[in-house]
Amino acid sequence: MVENIEVNEILINTEYLDLFIDESQEHLQAINDNLLKLEQAPHDRSIVSEVFRSAHTLKGMAATMGFEDLAHLTHNMENVLDLIRNDKLEVNPSVLDVVFLALDDLEAMVTDIASGGEGKRDVSEAIKQLEQIENRNANDVIAPSTKSIESDTDLQTIEQYDQFERTIIEQSFEQGYNIYLMKITLDPQVVLKAARVFMVFDVLEQIGEVIKSTPVAEDLEQEKFDSDFLVTVLSKIQMEEIKDRILNISEIDSVDIQGVEVGKLSSSEEVLEEQVEVKNVEMPIETVKPDGIEKPPKQKTELNKTIRVNIERLDVLMNLFEELVIDRGRLEQIASELNNNELNETVERMSRISGDLQEIILNMRMMPVEQVFNRFPRMVRSLSKDLNKKVNLQIIGAETELDRTILDEIGDPLVHLLRNSIDHGIETPEKRLAAGKPEEGTVLLKAFHSGNNVFIEIEDDGSGIDREKVLKKALTNGVVTEEEASKMSDQQVFSLLFSSGFSTADKITDVSGRGVGLDVVRNTFESLGGVVTVNSEVGKGSVFSIQLPLTLSIIDVMLVELQNEKYAIPLSSIIETAIVNTKDVFNSHNQKVIDFRGKVIPLVFLKEIFEVPGSQLEEESYSLVIVHKGNKVAGLVVDSLIGQHDVVLKSLGNYLKEVFAISGATILGNGQVALIIDTNALIK
């Protein structure tokens, strides 16, 4: 028995821990984003409130979970934010630097917790700096500084109403209702917070109408609050009685109740100045935005109901579904053989439904690139500071979606490319001014869909890449020969930056540094089935363009046959298919070539490459699949073309890690395995 309980506790703890980590990361990201926004608009109090709210929640969560350092540092950060919120501290880059420093520590601690650590960290430096800011201000402030929410007795500093809510309040008041604002604090030991909240609302609905709660009802249901929440209630019943009724519910710690002074709600003509006041203490609350468009982000969660699902479960679902697709293929085959009308109809219906299902399952794995992009503004900020450059990062298309597995991989290489653009592309302000450009450089990070691909582009308006310098370096490093170099197009020269001979050498730094480690970037993207290209114009800037598949797991292929073996060639690398007469095949230094649209291209005999057993027949014509790798083109010779299919890409497993020219396998309708050809390996 004892053991059972212990096991249960551990289970619950790990469950909460995951939740804690996820939510902390979300809050940290929100703080990060909002701080960057705040830097642009230092006087926007609503942004500060956002940051404050995130920090406050984070603090509460950390304290509950027993992460002392985390809670402590957040608390200090909160104090500084509070000063800003109450106009006692000016937002300036040096203050933000300190807050960002604290944020770095917080992020490091959460990362530590996520990787199984205890979230311990020496945060004394950040705390010291935060406290310095606080103390510097303490002297200037005459009024006692406002306490954080939990110690606040003046509810008006927390609650605010929008115009709609104010109208309701006013009208209800005219109809003789009392309007109460109450803070209900739950016992910190309460086990089922949501259940208590429900009971409170139950009581309140018996005596009147709840017109607002902070946090919103949904967050309350999901227990997204510390231990207290605010509700505004319309009722005809007396304050004391309401209080008693609520206190009758067990595990309610306290009820702080105040009447809302309606008479002092300003008329709609004065919306800008509008303030809601509370009877007891007549202090203005934050001004409410006149347009009513700016809603607190909490409402976002209202619109967007989501559920967290472990990616592994989705993988299992996907696997099961693939099984279903394979069986569907068999059924279709059987149905067409039996030719029974009813069976045909049923199978058709099933095919349609499973097609829809497939789309849904794939969509479930899609996430907006925002997830990756949102860490870049911060990086650009600190990098441009370090380098004494002025950089404006613009992000376009952050809502573009990509498969989760791809998304997880692209962060680091993108950081690399961004660093490269800022470090080597964007010039110093002086140089830019001298070149007649605006002082501030622009880096454009763009994501967009096109066909079955997602493109990510990093464009800078910096100095561009010097073709001759790159070539010179490539020659001295032996990456290309003199002869090759003379024939290369600009594109080809720029792509030299990605070759591995380029990255390892330190000497390279004088080629504007471009190329350092870029081979790693290209390898990562290529392993994801992506293609990287670069374009540049001296003096105007460069564009790095990355083409990625929407998803890794399902690809469009052309099935081909070699004797009795079936292989799949990804459609993304196919230019077209063709049949050529053997008479049109020429020999060039023992290499068979053909003239393909005015260009001489080599033929690759797959049967030889793959050592397919069986005798070679002399044929009159060859079936070709013309494939490309970048600018290079080759014709793959096959026995016959079967047709185009959507297939589920599967790996060959850990035992067969590197098989020449095979990138994976797929299961065909008849249950057999077909290998997927990696055409990139076939073209040198």
Add this chain to the structure above:
Amino acid sequence: MRRSTELSTEIISKQEMKVIIFQLKDEEYAIEVDYIQSIERMQPVTRIPRTFPFVTGVMNLRGVITPIIDLRKRFGIEEKEIDDATRILVISKGQLEMGMIVDGANDVIDIPIEKIEPPPEVIGGKEIDYLRGVVKLQNRLFTLLDLDKVIA
């Protein structure tokens, strides 16, 4: 009382290991049963070009692409036609999953660990490192395989 103490010491000293016995040519081999995920009848296997000669290919094992090796080829025994007795032992070890083609598999037995003897040394012969030992039980002799080395 005395009897039971004797019995328990006997049990402790007799630690046993459950193994699957399979046939290759005219010899019997053994693998710990813990590694065996399933035993399958022969199924269509897709050949994989340009890999080790003993890799027969890959098979669709309930939606999972599973590599298959031919144990006869792995051990340098002459090839044999597939027949009704041919089995694929599906092995799962850590991240590794694979199948091994054997001539037949039909026995699960417990062998006392103390009975495992080091593999016989062959003077002048090829050194073979994938053997863990031999076990002689009554008049049967099993060769115990070191799975890590076999699939390495």
